[in-house]
Amino acid sequence: xxxxxxxxxxxxxxxxxxxxxxxxxxxxxPSRSEAMAAGPFCDAAMTRVNEFLASARxxxxxxxxxxxxxxxxxxxxxxxxxxxDAFHAVDVNQRQHQQYVNLMTLVQxxxxxxxxxxxxxxxxVSEDGTELTFRLRDDVFWHDGERTDAYDVAFTYLRAxxxxxxxxxxxxxxxxxxxxxxxxxxxxxxxxxxMEPHAEVLEPWRVLAIMxxxxxxxxxxxxxxxxxxxxxxxVGNGPFVFLSHRQDESWTFEANPAFPDGLGGRPxxxxxxxxxxxxxxxxxxxxxxxxxDLFVNLRPDQADVVRESDGAELLVAEARGFTFAAxxxxxxxxxxxxxxxxxxxxxxxxxxxxxxxxxxxxxxxTGIPPFHWAFDxxxxxxxYDPAGARALLDQAGWVDRNGDxxxxxxxxxxxxxxxxxxxxxxLRRTLAELMQAQLLEVGVDLTLTPLEGQAxxxxxxxxxxxxxxxxxxxxxxxxxxxETDLLSGDxxxxxxxxxxxxxxRLLAALSGEMxxxxxxxxxxxxxxxIIELQPYTYFFFAQKLSGVSDRLEGVEADFRGNWVxxxxxxxxxxxx
Amino acid sequence: xxxxxxxxxxxxxxLLLAVAxxxxxxxxxxxxxxxxxxxxxxxxAEVQAQIRENLGLDEPVTIRxxxxxxxxxxxxxxxxxxxxxxxxxxxxQVLPETLLLTGSALVLAFVIGIGIGVLQxxxxxxxxxxxxxxxxxxxxxxPAFWLGILLILVFSYGAQVRWDxxxxxxxxxxxxxxxxxxxxxxxxxxxLWHMVxxxxxxxxxxxxxxxxxxxxxxxxxxRTEYIRSARARGLPRRTVLLRHALPNSLLxxxxxxGLYLPVLFSGxxxxxxxxxxxxxxxxxxxxxxxxxYPLVLAGSLLFAVLVxxxxxxxxxxxxxxxxxxxxxx
Numbered sequence: 001x002x003x004x005x006x007x008x009x010x011x012x013x014x015x016x017x018x019x020x021x022x023x024x025x026x027x028x029x030p031s032r033s034e035a036m037a038a039g040p041f042c043d044a045a046m047t048r049v050n051e052f053l054a055s056a057r058x059x060x061x062x063x064x065x066x067x068x069x070x071x072x073x074x075x076x077x078x079x080x081x082x083x084x085d086a087f088h089a090v091d092v093n094q095r096q097h098q099q100y101v102n103l104m105t106l107v108q109x110x111x112x113x114x115x116x117x118x119x120x121x122x123x124x125v126s127e128d129g130t131e132l133t134f135r136l137r138d139d140v141f142w143h144d145g146e147r148t149d150a151y152d153v154a155f156t157y158l159r160a161x162x163x164x165x166x167x168x169x170x171x172x173x174x175x176x177x178x179x180x181x182x183x184x185x186x187x188x189x190x191x192x193x194x195m196e197p198h199a200e201v202l203e204p205w206r207v208l209a210i211m212x213x214x215x216x217x218x219x220x221x222x223x224x225x226x227x228x229x230x231x232x233x234x235v236g237n238g239p240f241v242f243l244s245h246r247q248d249e250s251w252t253f254e255a256n257p258a259f260p261d262g263l264g265g266r267p268x269x270x271x272x273x274x275x276x277x278x279x280x281x282x283x284x285x286x287x288x289x290x291x292x293d294l295f296v297n298l299r300p301d302q303a304d305v306v307r308e309s310d311g312a313e314l315l316v317a318e319a320r321g322f323t324f325a326a327x328x329x330x331x332x333x334x335x336x337x338x339x340x341x342x343x344x345x346x347x348x349x350x351x352x353x354x355x356x357x358x359x360x361x362x363x364x365x366t367g368i369p370p371f372h373w374a375f376d377x378x379x380x381x382x383x384y385d386p387a388g389a390r391a392l393l394d395q396a397g398w399v400d401r402n403g404d405x406x407x408x409x410x411x412x413x414x415x416x417x418x419x420x421x422x423x424x425x426x427l428r429r430t431l432a433e434l435m436q437a438q439l440l441e442v443g444v445d446l447t448l449t450p451l452e453g454q455a456x457x458x459x460x461x462x463x464x465x466x467x468x469x470x471x472x473x474x475x476x477x478x479x480x481x482x483e484t485d486l487l488s489g490d491x492x493x494x495x496x497x498x499x500x501x502x503x504x505r506l507l508a509a510l511s512g513e514m515x516x517x518x519x520x521x522x523x524x525x526x527x528x529x530i531i532e533l534q535p536y537t538y539f540f541f542a543q544k545l546s547g548v549s550d551r552l553e554g555v556e557a558d559f560r561g562n563w564v565x566x567x568x569x570x571x572x573x574x575x576x
Numbered sequence: 577x578x579x580x581x582x583x584x585x586x587x588x589x590x591l592l593l594a595v596a597x598x599x600x601x602x603x604x605x606x607x608x609x610x611x612x613x614x615x616x617x618x619x620x621a622e623v624q625a626q627i628r629e630n631l632g633l634d635e636p637v638t639i640r641x642x643x644x645x646x647x648x649x650x651x652x653x654x655x656x657x658x659x660x661x662x663x664x665x666x667x668x669q670v671l672p673e674t675l676l677l678t679g680s681a682l683v684l685a686f687v688i689g690i691g692i693g694v695l696q697x698x699x700x701x702x703x704x705x706x707x708x709x710x711x712x713x714x715x716x717x718x719p720a721f722w723l724g725i726l727l728i729l730v731f732s733y734g735a736q737v738r739w740d741x742x743x744x745x746x747x748x749x750x751x752x753x754x755x756x757x758x759x760x761x762x763x764x765x766x767x768l769w770h771m772v773x774x775x776x777x778x779x780x781x782x783x784x785x786x787x788x789x790x791x792x793x794x795x796x797x798x799r800t801e802y803i804r805s806a807r808a809r810g811l812p813r814r815t816v817l818l819r820h821a822l823p824n825s826l827l828x829x830x831x832x833x834g835l836y837l838p839v840l841f842s843g844x845x846x847x848x849x850x851x852x853x854x855x856x857x858x859x860x861x862x863x864x865x866x867x868x869y870p871l872v873l874a875g876s877l878l879f880a881v882l883v884x885x886x887x888x889x890x891x892x893x894x895x896x897x898x899x900x901x902x903x904x905x
Contacts, residue, residue, distance in 0.1 A: 020900035071753060078800060079862075081658060081866070082660065090613055145603065163626055164624075164626065168616060168618070168623055169618040170618065171618030171620055174617050222630045223630075225627075225657065226660055231660045231661055232660070232661070246856060247659060247670075248670075248853075248858065248859070248862075249749065249854050250749075275749065277749070278852060278858065279721075279725075279852070281725050281850075282725070282728055282747055282748045285728050285747045286747050286748060288733055288737055289732060289733050289736045289737055289744075289747065291746070291747065301599075311737075317783075337892050351582065410577065454606070454609075454865065455607040455608060458607035458608040458609070458612065461615065476616070491621065492615070492619070493619075495616075496647075559615075
């Protein structure tokens with residue numbers, strides 16, 4: 001007895017947090033309490049959201065019938081870092097929650113990459129291309145009961161273009177007129193923006209969700225990133241209302257009963273949960289065990305497990321991200337296009353795609369993604385041709401002069417290249433190792449330098465150093481493809497440092513061209529030129545793989561993202 | 577003893593100041609910065625500079641250092657930009673979860689590890705000793721994350737999907753979906769149920785190491801003359817072992833306990849990652865990868881304080897437990 005007591009005394013203190021944790025959660029949902037604790041702002045905001053929800057539920061009781069109900073659980077490996085702060089979104093999962101779940105953009109893109117109305121019911125570009133006028137819906141409300149109007153759009157634009165906000169995608173508005181002169185509230189539901197004529201003027205409005213002016217209008221631009229709105233108490237206007245957020249654990253949203261019928265009305269599922277499960281094997285287990293309904297971003301080696309499972313289905317969608325090796329042309333060794341072409345020709349890229357992606361990918365010859373209208377499936381890049389690669393290197397003056405298997409130039413400098421990559425990314429590590437093995441066959445010696453993610457980015461993007469010969473990375477375009485950052489000038493992302501007047505001219509023309517028929521031949525010439533110059537060895541567009549449980553219906557493989565049709569997801573009554 | 581403790585505490589102050597300075601310098605030297613988190617199309621050098629300015633990183637390093645060290649001395653650990661709240665609030669959220677996980681694991685690991693070690697020593701060179709030796713070495717050499725995944729595959733996925741066992745364990749997280757709607761008792765059980773696999777993982781790995789220390793300590797004590805005298809006096813074997821030998825054999829484990837104290841607070845990053853347990857370890861790794869300087873600095877400093885305190889505690893416990901050790905002597 002005494003021994004048992006001693007053990008209890010020893011064990012109980014460690015259980016204290018558990019007991020307190022359970023007790024402390026009390027009657028109100030704990031995360032809401034946490035939100036309240038974020039200060040008077042959250043206190044007031046969440047109180048109004050509760051009142052709005054109660055009122056909306058009373059006015060629009062849950063529809064009868066079996067279609068509505070249930071909780072859908074999505075699992076992702078990353079936290080939605082800055083939450084619903086549209087000015088500081090970090091990754092694609094977070095942005096999609098802003099665009100499709102909790103907030104709304106003015107427009108959305110459809111399957112044909114054409115813009116369709118969302119918060120804006122219509123828009124008009126003036127004949128001279130200098131004015132863009134949006135007409136907003138008048139039946140969209142913030143989840144605290146305020147109506148969403150033109151002042152919210154003006155506020156969002158002014159903050160996004162305010163340098164103090166440090167909106168990372170501010171470059172998307174570079175052709176818009178900055179400041180108060182750039183935006184005019186015509187009436188409560190009409191807003192006009194001024195700009196210089198350019199292509200795809202709506203693209204920034206597809207990306208940036210509209211933010212509530214009545215809640216954030218008094219917050220200085222410099223303080224928006226630290227404001228509790230984003231992660232503690234977001235008040236959206238989209239199909240799902242924010243309920244709670246547990247850091248690094250989960251986000252919970254509830255169906256918005258007041259979402260306009262004209263936009264499809266209330267979502268089918270009652271609740272939507274985003275769970276953070278950082279380890280992919282664990283997440284896969286949760287999917288197969290039925291504890292998670294949708295696993296976004298499966299690894300290719302996990303795809304077959306899902307495909308062969310009984311309770312889940314594999315979804316395969318085209319993706320925007322392409323993986324490449326950038327060759328630093330500032331270095332004399334890589335300044336000659338023949339050397340860069342030889343490097344690409346010595347690599348069996350098709351075999352690499354098959355080995356790394358197990359077929360879930362498309363060979364890339366340029367950065368134009370397969371879903372883009374300018375993508376040409378028939379366009380071939382440089383074929384795998386080791387003999388051709390050797391001949392090109394010979395022509396460029398790189399010959400094995402001392403018989404050690406590595407080529408040297410006339411001065412005896414060996415063709416050794418330092419290739420950097422993110423050490424935490426196993427796929428890129430394997431790719432770099434395959435490159436090393438294959439390039440050695442033609443006498444090029446790669447030194448692989450794995451770096452911590454931030455260190456790699458710093459080394460790759462600092463225009464003053466660019467301390468690398470090769471860089472293995474993935475890049476993701478917006479739906480509006482503009483490669484100026486990558487292939488012109490010497491900005492942070494001009495990894496190869498390409499200085500080619502023709503490419504510069506084509507990029508400038510493409511960014512200003514609004515007519516796709518006129519732009520198409522320009523895109524063709526641009527891609528031909530990039531293949532000639534080979535500033536990058538393009539490897540693949542990895543397809544986006546997701547696993548969805550049989551319980552959750554309506555989820556589609558969509559290159560626009562997993563949450564595009566979240567409103568239409570449903571769970572059969574027998575599976576709730 | 578009091579003088580000893582005060583002297584050690586006084587010495588800890590300059591030590592911690594030096595550690596804090598070193599930490600600041602190391603963080604400052606690390607390549608990259610918080611602005612890199614948003615790296616992507618359309619991001620200009622001006623935006624990067626503005627982010628640094630908004631975070632106060634545009635000021636000279638000396639000013640930032642003085643400001644930081646002064647704030648810390650006043651108890652203000654700064655603001656975590658990656659989590660949008662004060663660092664103290666972040667610790668307030670993750671520390672209890674870490675303590676719950678590692679505290680439970682440490683207590684159980686010490687109890688089980690000591691038990692195994694005692695049993696092995698008592699049955700030295702028997703098949704029980706050899707069998708436990710093999711088992712302990714097996715778990716001691718296993719990486720915790722691998723063991724964690726294995727347990728998930730067996731007790732969560734396998735039990736639920738493959739073999740249809742009458743019970744299965746949650747694979748990840750702190751609680752179930754719908755936790756808020758549960759009654760209090762069910763919440764308690766739900767949290768307890770979610771602890772089983774991560775705590776078991778840690779216990780298996782930690783207990784194996786502790787058992788090795790305990791066995792060695794016990795064997796040394798069993799060879800001493802006073803144990804021989806106790807046996808000669810005809811005391812029962814159980815009494816000799818548990819009353820006379822065990823307390824003295826635990827002395828080396830005080831050092832181990834002192835060393836484990838920082839682990840108690842710093843968490844177990846691999847186990848936290850595998851089981852989606854939002855604790856200190858994972859938080860610190862995320863803070864490093866997002867270059868959340870205030871969080872990295874405060875967390876590292878906290879660990880340094882715990883190392884100092886852990887060692888101090890071990891020394892003090894030694895003096896209490898062993899009359900031969902007197903620090904004031």
